[in-house]
Amino acid sequence: MPIDDDEIVRIVEATWVGFLGLSLDRVNTSRPEDDTSVTGVVQIAGGWEGTVLLVCAGGLARMASAAMLAMNADDLGAEEIRDAMGELVNMIAGNIKARVPNATHLSLPTVVEGRDYELTVPGSTVLNRVSFLCEGHNMQLRVLQRDRAA
Amino acid sequence: MRILIVDDSKAMRMIVARTLRQSGFAGVTIEEAGTGAEALRLITASEPDLVLCDWNMPEMNGLELLKTLRSQGSKVKFGFVTSEASAEMKDTALAHGAQFLITKPFTPQAFEQTLKPLL
Numbered sequence: 069m070p071i072d073d074d075e076i077v078r079i080v081e082a083t084w085v086g087f088l089g090l091s092l093d094r095v096n097t098s099r100p101e102d103d104t105s106v107t108g109v110v111q112i113a114g115g116w117e118g119t120v121l122l123v124c125a126g127g128l129a130r131m132a133s134a135a136m137l138a139m140n141a142d143d144l145g146a147e148e149i150r151d152a153m154g155e156l157v158n159m160i161a162g163n164i165k166a167r168v169p170n171a172t173h174l175s176l177p178t179v180v181e182g183r184d185y186e187l188t189v190p191g192s193t194v195l196n197r198v199s200f201l202c203e204g205h206n207m208q209l210r211v212l213q214r215d216r217a218a
Numbered sequence: 219m220r221i222l223i224v225d226d227s228k229a230m231r232m233i234v235a236r237t238l239r240q241s242g243f244a245g246v247t248i249e250e251a252g253t254g255a256e257a258l259r260l261i262t263a264s265e266p267d268l269v270l271c272d273w274n275m276p277e278m279n280g281l282e283l284l285k286t287l288r289s290q291g292s293k294v295k296f297g298f299v300t301s302e303a304s305a306e307m308k309d310t311a312l313a314h315g316a317q318f319l320i321t322k323p324f325t326p327q328a329f330e331q332t333l334k335p336l337l
Contacts, residue, residue, distance in 0.1 A: 087323035137229055138236065151229040158227075158274070159322045162301025174274050174302055176226075 070116055070168040071211065076198050079163045080209055083156060084202065088135040095201045103127060106149065107187055108157025109178045115170025117214040119189045120161035122153070126181070128205035129153055150179040164211065191215050219246045219337065220266040224257040224283065225299070226275045230322075234270055234299060241329035243337075254278025258286060265294045268337060270320075273300035273307070281314065288315045295336055299324065 077094055084092045104126035112118050124132065133152035134141035154177035165171045180187055192212040200207045221238065225231045231250045238248065249266065251257035255278050261269065273280040284296055296316050300307075303321035311319050318332050 083323050086325070133229075137232060148229065151227050155227045155230050159301040162274075162303070162322065165302060166304040176274065176276055 070118070070213070071164055071196065073196055073198050075167060076164070076196055076209055076211065079160055080198070080200065082163070083159050084132070084200075087159070088132055090132060090135055090202055093201045095199050097199060104181060104183045105129075106153050107180045108153045109180065109187070110157050110161035111175035112161060112165050112168065112171045112173070113175070114172030116168050118195070119192060119212040119214070120157060120164055121187065121210040121212070122157040122160060123208045123210065124153065125205040125207065128202055128207055131203055131205070132156060146181075150181070153179050160209065189214070220249060221246050221268045221270060222249045222251060222257060222260060222266040223270050224251045224254065224275075224280065225272040226252055227272070228252070230272065237324065237326050237329050240326040241333070243333070254280065254283040257283055261287060261292065261294055262290070265292065267295065268333070269294055269296045270299050271296065273298050273302055281310065284311070284314050284316055297332070
């Protein structure tokens, strides 16, 4: 496994607690949340290929974006939230990439937003699925490895 | 003193500017570019005292911008602010004439320690 769950927790905490100043607790499972969610996606390529997904409850995405931009959450537009979420997943993926041997390229971030959707990466296997609770909202960091034969 | 921030993310440009102010550079003139090409135009027209540049950007990435500047003879002080901070990337950046590489997520202290000796 290129990276273990504990290392992912350290990377996410550095971003979430150190950079945004938000509290964060690792939890075993995410409880269902009847809300929109925002998912930031970055692909890693090179000798190791995979995908990093940061899945945030919609309320948390707004809260984290507000903390990042030092703005009132109610004043944020959709584009600002997408931009901030893209940067957050980019930071996390960049730090994961730096710890994975032979990973050489990072894609630009993609951000998906909606309700009741499942985002899949064909030909990939989930290596890590680490859940967090932040300010009462769910968040999950997933690392997928692209199958060599895919 | 003029510092040019180059990043395709408006959010990150805002954060870098805020961190500069928090790290003792409140009085500097901050300029922004959202693409490598825009940065190249600004730098070619009038060199700032420092360029703080993202690495991973569409069309012209940060390393391509740096290579272009150095090939044109520019000696502008140039550093990367990037989430990709492997030893290989740092070596590559320095080999092409960058002065430093700051890792995201960063702190005002990291900015101060890195930039104060240069400016």
